[in-house]
Every structure is written in structure tokens, then in C-alpha cells.
Amino acid sequence: MFRSRLKVAADREFIVFEGKSYSYREAERYVQATSAALKRRGVKAGDRVGVYSTNHPTSVFLLLALADLGAIMAPVNPEYGAEEVRYIFSHAEVCGIVCAPDLYETAVLACSGMPSRPWIILNESTATAESSGGNATLQDEILKGSSPIENHQASAASTCVFIYTSGTTGFPKAVMHSQGNLVTAGEGFVERMHLQPADRLLCILPLFHVNAIFYSLGGALAAGATLVLERRFSASNFWKIVKETRATEVNTIAAAASILMRRPRTEFVEGHHLQKMYGAPFDEETYRVFQEEFAVPTLIEGYGMSEIPGALNNPFPGPHKIRSMGQPSRHPQASVQLAQVGISDDSGALLPPGEIGELVVKTPIVMQGYFKDAGQTEAAFRDGWFLTGDLAYYDKEGYYWFVARKKDIIRRRGENISGAELDRVIGNHPAVLEAAAIPVPSELGEDDILVAVVPRPEMTVKPEDIEVWCRNHLSAIKVPRYVAIVDELPHTPTHRVAKFKLRDDVSIRTAATDLQAR
Known part of the structure; x- marks a missing residue:
């Protein structure tokens, strides 16, 4: 699909990044050179290569170059620390990693605990590259020259990318997608x-x-x-x-x-x-x-x-x-x-x-x-x-x-209550930045409702304010029993509230005000 664009749009801009423009024709040269660099490192069909970086054109070139070889890109959240990176790249069994210069030391630390240590190259040359142990950059690899891709093994069914889930229920899972899917x-x-x-x-x-x-x-x-x-x-x-x-x-x-x-x-x-x-x-x-x-x-x-x-x-x-x-x-x-x-x-x-x-x-x-x-x-x-x-x-x-x-349903007194609805309604309070409702055990059986609330900067909100707001906007069965005012909520990499972490945090209930006990 990418090469077909060259027939009708070779000189059209394909990627614009920080003031630099790559036409489809120029991008094709980078993809070919990246494919050749990967082949020199022994990458073959079915292999996985990790990406540990913020957005960068080399990630696009790498995805296409790996697809050319029938290989797979496994990108990871650049905000992850060494332990999280180690888990994902170990799980994906990557043979190599393309990484941002400022994340090089973390990548090395992550790889140090892996059974089979992958190679690491930087995706761009910066002043920090000198402090990375003389590690090669993708630009260096590309400048070594390219050669035509031979024995193209990919098909529409070839896996081309792993998308790791946010892990809202535990360890992230690697979702496999084919080139045809993309x-x-x-x-x-x-x-x-x-x-x-x-x-x-x-x-x-x-x-x-x-x-x-x-x-x-x-x-x-x-x-x-x-x-x-x-x-x-x-x-x-x-x-x-x-x-x-x-x-x-x-x-x-x-x-x-x-x-x-x-x-x-x-x-x-x-x-x-x-x-x-x-x-x-x-x-x-x-x-x-x-x-x-x-x-x-x-x-x-x-x-x-x-x-x-x-x-x-x-x-x-x-x-x-x-x-x-x-x-x-x-x-x-x-x-x-x-x-x-x-x-x-x-x-x-x-x-x-x-x-x-x-x-x-x-x-x-x-x-x-x-x-x-x-x-x-x-x-x-x-x-x-x-x-x-x-x-x-x-x-x-x-x-x-x-x-x-389904896992965000709170069962209270025989009724199913949507945690997402409570999040939305309470989040509309003018002094609330973010809210998350979770079930907590009730002495009567089933659940009671606890809501964790983050106030807007320079604003104050009390548990009683949340109670009044809920009574004005929700039926009585949906009014939370517990309200915890917190500085922040845990999030997944895609900015969703990680409610499974809230449910596991016993300190939340300890810190919450029991509105029923007043």
C-alpha cells in the first residue's frame, strides 16, 4: 500500500515533523535503507523489534521496513520505567530495540535483566548520544547504504505490530495485528x-x-x-x-x-x-x-x-x-x-x-x-x-x-449502577477535575459506592459538597456513601483511570469520609 502511493503521489508530503518534511519518495528511500540495516543485524520474518521513544518519523519508517521483512514492531510507552519496559520487551522476545537518546540508560537497565539481551540503537543523533557508550544510531545504520529487498516473505496475514493493552486488569497483553488489518x-x-x-x-x-x-x-x-x-x-x-x-x-x-x-x-x-x-x-x-x-x-x-x-x-x-x-x-x-x-x-x-x-x-x-x-x-x-x-x-x-x-458495575441493594455514569456526573461539578467511583464491600452485602475526587487547581471541594451535588443530579440509590478527596488518580498509558489500582488501594477507604456515619 505504501509503495502504491509513489505511483500517484511521489512528491506529496508524507510526514511533517518539527519543521522537516518527507515526501513519499524520500520516505521510501528511508524505508529501504532501514530494511537493509535491519537485515544486516539479522532481523528476519517473524522477529520482533521494540520501539522505546516518543513519536518520531523513524518509528514510521521502522514499521514499514519491518513489514517489508515480514517482521513485527513492538512499541512501548516512553513513560514506562525499566521494570515495565523489561516486562514488555521480555514478553515480546524482541531481538533489538530502537530507542530515544534520553531513554537509552533506562533501556540498558531494562535489558540487563533479560535472558537474551537485545541490541539497542538510537533513533536520532543528539548531544546525549555521546554519553550512550558510543551506541549506534539508526541514522548511522542508514548511511551505511541500502540494497534492494530480496525474498519478500510478507503477506496480508503477516503480523506487523503488537499493541500492548493498558493493563487495566493486570499485566498488559500483546494484541497481534496483521498487515491486512492495518x-x-x-x-x-x-x-x-x-x-x-x-x-x-x-x-x-x-x-x-x-x-x-x-x-x-x-x-x-x-x-x-x-x-x-x-x-x-x-x-x-x-x-x-x-x-x-x-x-x-x-x-x-x-x-x-x-x-x-x-x-x-x-x-x-x-x-x-x-x-x-x-x-x-x-x-x-x-x-x-x-x-x-x-x-x-x-x-x-x-x-x-x-x-x-x-x-x-x-x-x-x-x-x-x-x-x-x-x-x-x-x-x-x-x-x-x-x-x-x-x-x-x-x-x-x-x-x-x-x-x-x-x-x-x-x-x-x-x-x-x-x-x-x-x-x-x-x-x-x-x-x-x-x-x-x-x-x-x-x-x-x-x-x-x-x-x-461490565467490570465497572456497582451492585447496590439489588440494582446495577454504572461507575462511568457516576464519574461523568460528579466530574461535571465545577470544582472537580476528575472523579472515579468504585465498589467497596457493604456490611449489608453487595456493594457500597466510594468516589475518589480530584479538585481543580486552586479550588476546594468537600465530601459534603459532592453529596449535595449527587442528590441534586442522581437518584438516591446512586449517591455515594464514601468520598475521598485525593491529589491525583492512577491512570493507564491511554489516560483512563486505572480503577483496578483504586480497588486494590486499601488506603483510599481509610482516607474517605463516610457520609452515612454523620
Whole structure:
């Protein structure tokens, strides 16, 4: 797919990064040279190479070069420490690592405890490279020259990337995706966002995340468009970057959109070209601020997981149902069915509109499985349907609506209460930055509700304030018994609250105020 762009867009910008531009033709030279460098290091079909870095063009070149060899990229969160890096790269059994200069020492420390020590090269030359023991850089490797790739062994079914889950239930799992999956997901994103060759996709999400790789990069490739790559998300510089790079489309997550909405309006830059934004969930306030204050006309909400990229979305032409996950995603070719979606009960029977059950999905972009975990792979499917673990329902127009994670349900006095609903309602309190509701054992059996609350900077909120807010906005059964005011909440690498860590933290309940005991 990448090489096919050369036939129609060789001189078009493919990647823009920190003021430097790479055309499709120039990128192809880097990919060929990177493939040759990997072959000199003995990389062959099926091998894994780790990436430990913030976003950088070499990550894109490396993904394509490894695909050329039938090998696999295993990216890791650059914020991980040595122990976390060691776990993932040991689990992936990487033969080598491409790493950012400032993370070199951590990478060496991580590798020191691995049974088979991988080679390490830096992805760029900087002043810190001299302090890295004379370690080679990818640029050095490329300058040694390239040679045509021979005996190309890859196919559409060849695994090309491991996406490690956020580990919300324990150790991260490696989701395996094929080259065909990435191509099809990119084509689906063309339909989802009506991408055109002139589009410039701003990538602020990290290239270890399915969104950045399958939607931003995959979408740019499928459309023959331009990927505007940023090292990391910067809220204070976001609008300046949007204006300077002439970005027309951006993908966000809820946390990033929320941060931008709360930044000083003096940071907003008028006259930008941003027309489209993809992400979820977007509430009414998100639509209002981005459309009316930030002049971004089209917001598209969707739903996907590392295992099933791009399963649902609000149709680009509309109608857009705010807070809805949308309808089953479509492919630009009507003959290609991108997703079948249903709501299932615990026995596997599909439910009619309006009834809540587990969201299940069949899609050609489904993962190949979890690496070295046949048991978890088998447990993720039933009768060919992927089990998302999310409770949802669909309406008579075929739009799907998220209710809660099955594991985020609090069972109180015979009723099921959505932790996600409590998070949203309490998070709307003007003095609350973030909130997370979890179940705690009740002396009456089942659960009581504990909510951990982070106040906004320079603002104060008391447990009693949360109680009053909840009584005004929720039914009595949903009012929490315990409120803990905390400085911060634990998060996964994709900025979701790591509720499993809260549930395991006994100090939270100790620190909480028991509103019932007053």
C-alpha cells in the first residue's frame, strides 16, 4: 500500500515533523535503507523489534521496513520505567530495540535483566548520544547504504505490530495485528472521516496506541495524505501547531479534548484550517466549545478497542447523536463489510433494540490473538463474536450507546449502577477535575459506592459538597456513601483511570469520609 502511493503521489508530503518534511519518495528511500540495516543485524520474518521513544518519523519508517521483512514492531510507552519496559520487551522476545537518546540508560537497565539481551540503537543523533557508550544510531545504520529487498516473505496475514493493552486488569497483553488489518483499518478511516489526499492528519497521540497507528498513520497512507507528527501532546502549543502545520484533521481522546477546553482562550489561534476531529466520548459541551469557540465544524465520535479498531462511528454526513458510539463502521467499498455489531445476553443470544447487554463484534480487522496467551484469546470470543466486556444497547435507528464496562458495575441493594455514569456526573461539578467511583464491600452485602475526587487547581471541594451535588443530579440509590478527596488518580498509558489500582488501594477507604456515619 505504501509503495502504491509513489505511483500517484511521489512528491506529496508524507510526514511533517518539527519543521522537516518527507515526501513519499524520500520516505521510501528511508524505508529501504532501514530494511537493509535491519537485515544486516539479522532481523528476519517473524522477529520482533521494540520501539522505546516518543513519536518520531523513524518509528514510521521502522514499521514499514519491518513489514517489508515480514517482521513485527513492538512499541512501548516512553513513560514506562525499566521494570515495565523489561516486562514488555521480555514478553515480546524482541531481538533489538530502537530507542530515544534520553531513554537509552533506562533501556540498558531494562535489558540487563533479560535472558537474551537485545541490541539497542538510537533513533536520532543528539548531544546525549555521546554519553550512550558510543551506541549506534539508526541514522548511522542508514548511511551505511541500502540494497534492494530480496525474498519478500510478507503477506496480508503477516503480523506487523503488537499493541500492548493498558493493563487495566493486570499485566498488559500483546494484541497481534496483521498487515491486512492495518491496511483495512486505514481504508475504514478514510470513510469515517471522508479523508482526501489534501488532508493533513495531526497525530498527537502516541505511536504505541492503536488510534495513532491504525487511524492517523493508516488513514494518511490509505488517502495518500500527509501525517503531521508531533513528539507528544502539548496543550499549551496545540493551536499554534494546528495553525503552523495547516492541519485539517486531528484525533483526540476525551482527556485531551477536556484539557484543551479548559486552557486559557489566549492560547487559541484564529485562522486555522482544522475541519475535522475524531475521538470519544464527546458530550454536549465538547461539541459547543469546539464548534462555536474553536471553529472546528465536524466532530465524529466512534468506538474501538486495541483488539477491534474502528468498530463503530457516527456517520460523517450525519445525523450525529451526541454521546452515541454511532453505527457499525463502513468501508469505502460497499462490497466490504467492515463490522457486524450486536448486543448479547450471557447465554449468547442477541438482544433487540433498547435492551442492555454485552457489545459483541465481528470484523475483518479483529486481532489475530494475544501473543503467547491462547487461553485469553479463546476467552475473548464466543461463536465468532469478539466479546468487548462493555455493556451497551442500540436504538431503533441502529445507533449504539455505551452504558458501562461490565467490570465497572456497582451492585447496590439489588440494582446495577454504572461507575462511568457516576464519574461523568460528579466530574461535571465545577470544582472537580476528575472523579472515579468504585465498589467497596457493604456490611449489608453487595456493594457500597466510594468516589475518589480530584479538585481543580486552586479550588476546594468537600465530601459534603459532592453529596449535595449527587442528590441534586442522581437518584438516591446512586449517591455515594464514601468520598475521598485525593491529589491525583492512577491512570493507564491511554489516560483512563486505572480503577483496578483504586480497588486494590486499601488506603483510599481509610482516607474517605463516610457520609452515612454523620
